[in-house]
Amino acid sequence: xxxxxxxxxxxxxxxxxxxSEWLDxxxxxxxxxxxxxxxxxxxxxxxxxxxxxxxxxxYIGYKTRYLPFEPLLKNISEMAKNGVKSLxxxxxxxxxxxxxxPEVLDHCSSVGIDSSLTTNMVPFTKKNVESFVRNCKWxxxxxxxxxxxxxxxxxxTKEKDFYRVLDNFSLSVDIRNRDKxxxxxxxxxxxxxxxxxxVVDLANELKNRGVDYLxxxxxxxxxxxxxxxxxxxxxxxxxxxxxxxxxxxxSEFRIIxxxxxxxxxxxxxxxxxxxxxxxxxxxYVMANGDLYACSAYLQDERxxxxxxxxxxxxxxxxxxxxKEIFEFVAKELDISKCRVNCRMDSVNRxxxxxxxxxxxVNFI
Numbered sequence: 150x151x152x153x154x155x156x157x158x159x160x161x162x163x164x165x166x167x168x169s170e171w172l173d174x175x176x177x178x179x180x181x182x183x184x185x186x187x188x189x190x191x192x193x194x195x196x197x198x199x200x201x202x203x204x205x206x207x208y209i210g211y212k213t214r215y216l217p218f219e220p221l222l223k224n225i226s227e228m229a230k231n232g233v234k235s236l237x238x239x240x241x242x243x244x245x246x247x248x249x250x251p252e253v254l255d256h257c258s259s260v261g262i263d264s265s266l267t268t269n270m271v272p273f274t275k276k277n278v279e280s281f282v283r284n285c286k287w288x289x290x291x292x293x294x295x296x297x298x299x300x301x302x303x304x305x306t307k308e309k310d311f312y313r314v315l316d317n318f319s320l321s322v323d324i325r326n327r328d329k330x331x332x333x334x335x336x337x338x339x340x341x342x343x344x345x346x347x348v349v350d351l352a353n354e355l356k357n358r359g360v361d362y363l364x365x366x367x368x369x370x371x372x373x374x375x376x377x378x379x380x381x382x383x384x385x386x387x388x389x390x391x392x393x394x395x396x397x398x399x400s401e402f403r404i405i406x407x408x409x410x411x412x413x414x415x416x417x418x419x420x421x422x423x424x425x426x427x428x429x430x431x432x433y434v435m436a437n438g439d440l441y442a443c444s445a446y447l448q449d450e451r452x453x454x455x456x457x458x459x460x461x462x463x464x465x466x467x468x469x470x471x472k473e474i475f476e477f478v479a480k481e482l483d484i485s486k487c488r489v490n491c492r493m494d495s496v497n498r499x500x501x502x503x504x505x506x507x508x509x510v511n512f513i
Contacts (some may be wrong), residue, residue: 156405190240193250211242278324282325291339318355322360422484432454
């Protein structure tokens with residue numbers, strides 16, 4: 150199936166200069182401290198309007214807290230100055246609940262940072278959606294069923310939200326097409342026994358509304374999550390679904406069935422012994438301002454670099470706490486206890502292969 154957007158792999162190979170900096174300097178802190186993330190995730194708000202049954206950050210508690218607006222803009226400017234290329238607004242809450250998100254996205258565009266949005270799309274309105282579509286390189290909507298009944302149960306919300314989301318897909322596509330914006334608009338469903346029978350219906354619905362793609366991805370158990378009802382879920386039971394979805398795909402509507410991610414769930418050993426991606430190529434900002442080197446370890450002080458509301462992003466990134474994390478990850482972190490199929494898994498496989506090439510690597 151289509152992998153047009155490299156969603157089931159990685160794009161680090163498109164950043165050879167940053168990778169070269171890592172290869173030359175990732176073992177010496179004096180060089181490593183200057184290697185900044187390419188990509189970051191920011192949670193502008195901790196509150197969420199849904200309580201999804203699979204939520205990986207339910208342990209944080211959906212706290213009603215917000216990143217202060219002016220310091221956030223200042224830190225985004227600093228991120229851009231130091232080579233951060235993209236920001237995804239998502240996090241432990243629903244980012245579209247952040248009232249000043251349109252202004253934040255405008256600021257990202259003005260300083261040259263690519264922005265994106267992962268959302269449940271319910272808070273979209275005619276007032277805010279234009280900014281979202283105008284500024285974002287992509288908007289990915291979590292819509293975890295193809296029927297209102299299943300959607301309501303999985304998202305633990307009212308069934309009418311399902312229809313609201315579909316209407317907001319149409320609104321977003323219409324604005325994008327009308328004003329010729331470049332935003333890619335996609336949907337994402339976490340494949341579960343509770344929604345498997347509705348995936349084809351969802352794909353057809355999104356296709357008919359002009360959406361660009363649907364991602365079908367596997368569940369992975371959070372390290373600290375309260376929800377464990379899908380723990381150990383096996384994906385070979387859904388093999389026939391991939392073939393059904395392939396019939397729906399066209400050049401205008403892509404299906405990204407994350408078979409690679411599903412298969413990796415069954416691997417007994419990781420393909421690399423250390424995490425080389427942390428604390429280098431990406432980072433996470435919580436809604437209270439805490440900056441983390443890895444989102445799988447939110448609220449674990451071993452991975453908290455500091456707080457951007459109290460100290461500037463650059464000072465934190467080049468400071469002593471990140472140095473401690475740099476040394477801990479390189480020398481002590483047992484990655485067998487990390488989250489399976491984490492966001493940096495494909496990146497780590499790539500970095501390990503660069504440092505440990507096979508004997509035929511020069512036969513290009």
